[in-house]
Amino acid sequence: MNRLQKAVKDIHTVDAKEAGRKGQSKVHPLSRLAVTVLYILLTVSFPKYDLGGIGAMVVYLLITGIWEEISFREALGRIWPVLLLAGAVGIANPFVDRKVCWESGSLAVTYGMVSMVTLMLKGIFSVMASYLLIMTVGMEGICSSLRVLHVPKEFVTILLLMHRYLIVLLKEAERMMQAYRLRAPGQKGIHVNAWGAFAGQLLLRSVDRAQTVYESMLLRGYTGEIIGKRPVGKRGISIGYAVSWTLVLAGIRILPVFQMVGSLF
Amino acid sequence: MHMADALVAPVVAGTMYACSGAAMGYSMKKVRLENAPEKIPVMGVMGAFVFAAQMINFTIPGTGSSGHLCGGMLLSAVLGPEAGFLSMIGVLLVQCLLFADGGLLALGCNVWNMAFYGCFVGALVIWKHFMKKGMSRKKIMAASVLGCMLTLQMGAFSVTLETLASGITELPFGIFVSVMQPIHLAIGLVEGLITAAVLVFIYEARPELLWGYNAQGPEGARKPKMSYKRTIAVLVIAAAVTGGLVSLAASSHPDGLEWSMEQVAGTAELETEGSAYALAGEILETTAILPDYAWKSSESPTGTTFSGIFGGAVVILLSVTGCYILRFFKGRSVKHE
């Protein structure tokens, strides 16, 4: 599967989840956005050797994922790039930070190794949290949250249109690639002679399409804002959701939850 | 070049959010002043275009590998720097949400590293300077290649600074920089050439689409509201302020550079050390039958570690099963409604 096809598939996954959702969630998207941002903030703020503490943060991911019926397999499919990145940046840690914290015979675990694993966990968890967010509120939920946060309406309109035409243009690019490959067997990418024309054609078509889109908006009374359906999140439940997760996450951040529970037995 | 959430400390992320937010506010104001509502859909659709176009593999002659085009430069060359910048923010937001490229926390950094330099330095300084006396194929090529290379260098350098200021890597500054910059020099050259090819194609097909193009030649060109010198001055000030803010954030933040130096020197906090044993224990458990393990530090009893692992297992098991049970009842109540 090439990059274009994979991108199309990723969007399909999110949209299928959105279409399959029965009824509107009682929690406002903004609540979920706030909890997600808080979660990521707390996760990355753990000290670099605090592996046990970070481990406890997995609780939020598990609960949200199971409750919202989101496939963990799909979610895990998204962590490879960040794993690679965090690995590359953290790779020096074991070499520089060589103080041993645990050893068994010839096997030794150094603080550098711990900090590298911690870094990778931070990466995985924050990617997973964002994934859960988009899977539960969809792009439209994000846009309506942004409006509540007073992000300019023009920007939200740009986002909505971008999201709508993303898949149209990805598929168009994929069709062009196919047409290209059929006439240029054995080539993996676009030959240098066609660089400009290939993407340029797509660009010109996109500009023309944008023109028609604008006319279509204008003819139906567009005055600068796309008024969307307001999410019907219940105020009490939304606030309750945000407050309770804030407490739980803050608790996990401050207290060594795993050890405390373990010492009960 | 997308930074992930895990690579930025909250203070650095916040600082970069503030900088990018300021640039966004400024751009929004400029775009509103233009009063060209027809531009909004173009910004949206062009953002989608850049996204799709960045997925296309362009074969680099003489090598087996492929390159991609540079979004910021291309968008600005069509939409102008401010509108291009706003579009680019949209692209980066969609990338981080739908495709896990970058992250919500690192968005401020990514907007700065990729969109700000690409749009403002690439277009406002380089593109504008080259096109001052009219457009030509050669000028477009030169501006694109130079713009892409320069803005990518600036972006890569910022990535290095932000990562180091966040204190998450033990890589020394010198090594980090000497790895990042040359790689991005090559990438910038390729991206620049691809971007140039696309822009030249547009120039030949529909030149009026390009920012700053004027059919009547340079005499008829609208006089830019801000002179070239002033633009540069403003950018220099912006860079200085940003640099100052980042270094402030880095120095005031305990996770900053100096602090990580202390760590290396071995003055780590006890509390964090304690938790580290949890990991050791976990490794121990997975590798199961290691006979004579020995804890380096005797202050921390092995019991604590095992209770930590055990506690973790209990917590995870409880939350998972609890959730499944609740979900089961949720499903039933929905059916009954």
Added chain:
Amino acid sequence: MDDIKIEDLTFAYSNKIEVLHHISFAVDKGEAVGLIGANGAGKSTLLKLLVGLAEGYQGSIILGGLGVEKKNLAQIRAKAGYVFQDSESQLFLSTVYEDVAFGPRNYGYTEEEVEGRVMEALRKMHIEGLKDRQIYRMSGGQKKLASIATILSLEPEVMLLDEPSIALDPKNRRTLIHILNGIKETKVIASHDLDMVWDICERTILLSDGRVIKDGKTREILMDKELLEANGLELPLSMQRQYI
């Protein structure tokens, strides 16, 4: 009363090439008019002028009693619904419901009124079932019906359709004709699909090189083989069979 009245209309794009020359005709309330002509005859331009999407014409265009000029555009666009040739561009929001609701929401209706209008428009197009469908997951035919619904939700007095049957398979095309015949509003349909014009419009205007060549009963114009061929068109397929 006339819904559309055009008198001595001449129009050129900014490149100075005249696209329409001295066009005059009127369309009565409730009439269905076919606008036929070869590629580049000026059909689309004429439709766009009617809703003020192209500026700077000479002559007069009156729609629903209002002159097509800048100050009247908002009212005119509320009266006239324009269905674009490319449904993908007309439908710019992600789901059918959101897109059909876009117009009514802009005109400030309450959310209940919006819902009523959307459901009524979808019912008229027989696509109630597609309410929450993602637009990119729909077939060309479904998209066309949805894009007509986006216009119907504004309850226009005049409908302007640009090549509505293009890229539709025979079954979808048949459905579209059936649905359009059921809509009582004034319709102007620009199309090469002469069979569809035959089935929907009692009157036809033949354009060629920006001029009105013939304006009359559909049955007369579409059976005039010489006239059609002289203007880059052919007899409707159903007629051709009779000749053989």
